[in-house]
Amino acid sequence: MTEPSGLIPPLPPPSATPLGEPLIAIRDLTVHFKTGKDRVVKAVDGVTLDIRKGETLGLVGESGCGKSTLGRAILRLTEPTAGQVIYRGQDLAHLSARQMREQRRHLQVIFQDPYASLNPRMTVGQIIGEPLATFKLARGREAEQRVQELMETVGLSKRFVKRYPHEFSGGQRQRIGIARALAVDPDFIVADEPISALDVSIQAQIMNLLERLKREKNLTYLFISHDLRAVRHVSDRVAVMYLGKLVEVTGARTIYDEPLMPYTKALISAVPVPDPEIEAQRRRIVLQGDVPSPLNPPSGCRFHTRCPYAIQICREVEPALVEIKPGHSAACLRISPDSPDIDRVPSGEAPGLV
Amino acid sequence: METGNGTLLKVRDLRTYFETEDGTVKAVDGVSFELQRGETLGIVGESGSGKSVTNLSIIRLVPDPPGRIVGGEIVFAGRDLLRLTEDEVRKIRGRRISMIFQDPMTSLNPFMKISKQLMEMTRLHLGHNKAEAHDHAVKMLETVGISDARARAEDYPHEFSGGMRQRVMIAMALSCKPELLIADEPTTALDVTIQAQILELIKKLKQETGTSVILITHDLGVVAGMTDHVVVMYAGKVFERAPTRELFALPGNPYTKGLLKSVPDPSAEQGRLYQIPGLPPDVAHLKPGCPFASRCDRVAEICRREFPPFVRLNANHHSLCHFAAEVYQESRAESSDAS
Numbered sequence: 001m002t003e004p005s006g007l008i009p010p011l012p013p014p015s016a017t018p019l020g021e022p023l024i025a026i027r028d029l030t031v032h033f034k035t036g037k038d039r040v041v042k043a044v045d046g047v048t049l050d051i052r053k054g055e056t057l058g059l060v061g062e063s064g065c066g067k068s069t070l071g072r073a074i075l076r077l078t079e080p081t082a083g084q085v086i087y088r089g090q091d092l093a094h095l096s097a098r099q100m101r102e103q104r105r106h107l108q109v110i111f112q113d114p115y116a117s118l119n120p121r122m123t124v125g126q127i128i129g130e131p132l133a134t135f136k137l138a139r140g141r142e143a144e145q146r147v148q149e150l151m152e153t154v155g156l157s158k159r160f161v162k163r164y165p166h167e168f169s170g171g172q173r174q175r176i177g178i179a180r181a182l183a184v185d186p187d188f189i190v191a192d193e194p195i196s197a198l199d200v201s202i203q204a205q206i207m208n209l210l211e212r213l214k215r216e217k218n219l220t221y222l223f224i225s226h227d228l229r230a231v232r233h234v235s236d237r238v239a240v241m242y243l244g245k246l247v248e249v250t251g252a253r254t255i256y257d258e259p260l261m262p263y264t265k266a267l268i269s270a271v272p273v274p275d276p277e278i279e280a281q282r283r284r285i286v287l288q289g290d291v292p293s294p295l296n297p298p299s300g301c302r303f304h305t306r307c308p309y310a311i312q313i314c315r316e317v318e319p320a321l322v323e324i325k326p327g328h329s330a331a332c333l334r335i336s337p338d339s340p341d342i343d344r345v346p347s348g349e350a351p352g353l354v
Numbered sequence: 355m356e357t358g359n360g361t362l363l364k365v366r367d368l369r370t371y372f373e374t375e376d377g378t379v380k381a382v383d384g385v386s387f388e389l390q391r392g393e394t395l396g397i398v399g400e401s402g403s404g405k406s407v408t409n410l411s412i413i414r415l416v417p418d419p420p421g422r423i424v425g426g427e428i429v430f431a432g433r434d435l436l437r438l439t440e441d442e443v444r445k446i447r448g449r450r451i452s453m454i455f456q457d458p459m460t461s462l463n464p465f466m467k468i469s470k471q472l473m474e475m476t477r478l479h480l481g482h483n484k485a486e487a488h489d490h491a492v493k494m495l496e497t498v499g500i501s502d503a504r505a506r507a508e509d510y511p512h513e514f515s516g517g518m519r520q521r522v523m524i525a526m527a528l529s530c531k532p533e534l535l536i537a538d539e540p541t542t543a544l545d546v547t548i549q550a551q552i553l554e555l556i557k558k559l560k561q562e563t564g565t566s567v568i569l570i571t572h573d574l575g576v577v578a579g580m581t582d583h584v585v586v587m588y589a590g591k592v593f594e595r596a597p598t599r600e601l602f603a604l605p606g607n608p609y610t611k612g613l614l615k616s617v618p619d620p621s622a623e624q625g626r627l628y629q630i631p632g633l634p635p636d637v638a639h640l641k642p643g644c645p646f647a648s649r650c651d652r653v654a655e656i657c658r659r660e661f662p663p664f665v666r667l668n669a670n671h672h673s674l675c676h677f678a679a680e681v682y683q684e685s686r687a688e689s690s691d692a693s
Contacts, residue, residue, distance in 0.1 A: 273578060
């Protein structure tokens with residue numbers, strides 16, 4: 001972090017052609033964790049991405065790929081090591097703690113575990129009302145009124161205002177977390193695995209609630225999840241992450257119907273479909289091996305150890321995220337705008353080969 | 355349901371209750387199903403539906419107190435497990451019926467080498483000596499796809515990734531060639547690509563060994579791809595029971611129907627997802643009538659008053675609903691419209 005705060009160098013062009021105005025422009029964002037002498041986990045390693053105003057951008061990947069760290073780094077809940085996060089003409093990554101606190105009013109987060117993210121000693125009313133006091137948005141009678149409105153908005157009965165988090169189910173707790181995030185009237189919400197801990201019937205309720213709120217309040221979401229079905233359903237665009245890097249970015253429809261990257265293809269083919277007829281017929285790309293440790297990521301393309309198409313160059317050269325088709329970027333050395341179809345590429349000689 | 359020679363397990367009217375400060379929780383209340391040899395049965399349900407307690411009951415591992423199996427039969431290979439002594443059960447558990455759980459880290463002993471944990475099984479149940487047990491352990495690790503198994507067998511659980519630990523659990527569960535494998539959410543803690551590996555592995559081993567499987571899961575996609583029959587549980591009751599294809603194509607219960615509709619379909623348009631309103635009931639304080647009534651989109655007056663009958667829709671398909679026949683007919687009409 002060398003640039004003084006407030007001074008923003010010109011933006012490099014984003015990887016995909018923006019259709020809407022970017023609300024948040026992430027440039028070469030890097031988060032490294034030191035885990036001992038000379039040991040560094042590159043949790044997020046040079047991510048460039050635009051989050052457009054009014055969109056839901058889905059961020060998918062397997063555990064340890066850095067998706068949550070990226071979400072947290074945007075909001076400075078985790079300090080970025082390098083790079084920029086441009087929001088309203090300011091670089092969030094380089095604001096002072098005090099300046100950042102002011103911005104938090106507009107930038108909120110919903111966590112996966114509604115059990116761990118609510119203070120068990122505070123009533124629902126206090127939890128939802130706290131941000132109103134913190135940002136001096138309302139007090140007294142007005143604050144109470146506002147809390148009640150928020151509870152109604154997220155589908156919680158006003159009667160529960162004096163109850164404690166443990167008296168609620170997981171889905172209701174997630175509603176409390178959403179109400180708290182909405183209290184400050186934010187522009188942008190990072191939803192970090194907001195439905196993963198919930199039952200199937202409750203997942204649908206929370207997804208619908210998030211969508212309704214987005215429409216009503218003109219919100220922009222970064223929706224982080226390992227659940228491709230959910231991401232495909234709620235997102236306008238989807239970014240796929242693997243070991244700290246973005247490997248594919250495109251529209252939510254396209255990612256499912258015409259994925260380019262071998263990793264994305266494997267990820268989609270691994271998702272079970274709730275239809276026995278389809279399940280009986282479908283051919284699965286079963287990736288061999290585990291996700292490598294981010295402590296010691298593979299050289300070249302990080303996916304080469306599991307990729308059925310990997311050849312020698314994939315072990316040596318790190319692919320950049322480039323636009324292969326309009327609005328569709330991928331990081332893969334074996335495809336290009338001239339030959340975007342990986343299935344037409346001869347398979348490689350990597351261990352991932354089945 | 356016929357009891358042929360092929361029936362491995364027959365659970366009849368199982369009732370497992372828990373005494374809590376809040377009153378008696380009827381976690382499992384009158385559950386019946388059968389499992390044929392070589393088949394996979396899926397048990398689906400949300401948290402609190404009783405699916406895990408059903409299976410803890412089968413292997414007689416319900417914590418007592420507060421839990422108690424208060425009624426029913428669990429006939430495994432012709433013997434009622436509920437009438438066996440603890441010693442007799444111990445000879446069956448791990449040998450003829452084995453299980454794998456959601457979180458392999460908590461089921462493995464962190465202070466014991468992988469090889470040793472596997473060896474314990476066959477030394478106890480198959481009377482292997484040390485050398486035999488060790489060879490068998492390595493062979494099982496190879497079977498479940500652990501590369502360099504002989505060396506890795508001397509590692510401790512923390513040196514394995516989540517997916518590999520689950521492979522170890524499967525190796526352990528299958529090391530005595532059980533007739534029944536109970537897998538309770540075996541892939542819920544794993545990433546999708548690893549889940550795909552583990553599910554393929556279970557399928558392959560099942561084909562090779564002929565083991566019957568009970569697969570407990572909340573994921574309808576996993577059920578669709580893995581099972582022959584499905585039991586849908588809600589509030590401690592079996593709400594629907596059918597062959598897998600039939601259940602997905604022609605659901606005969608509003609709860610099943612709602613569940614199927616509330617999973618996002620990647621091939622469908624985005625937009626509002628069907629949602630089952632409300633919350634699962636508090637099993638300690640069930641109201642009279644159907645436990646699903648307050649969330650059901652076709653609730654009628656009778657549903658709030660009378661407990662629904664378990665309606666036979668055809669020889670293999672049953673549904674717990676006052677309107678089971680109508681729901682089933684509607685599913686038929688919808689499926690012929692679609693095709």
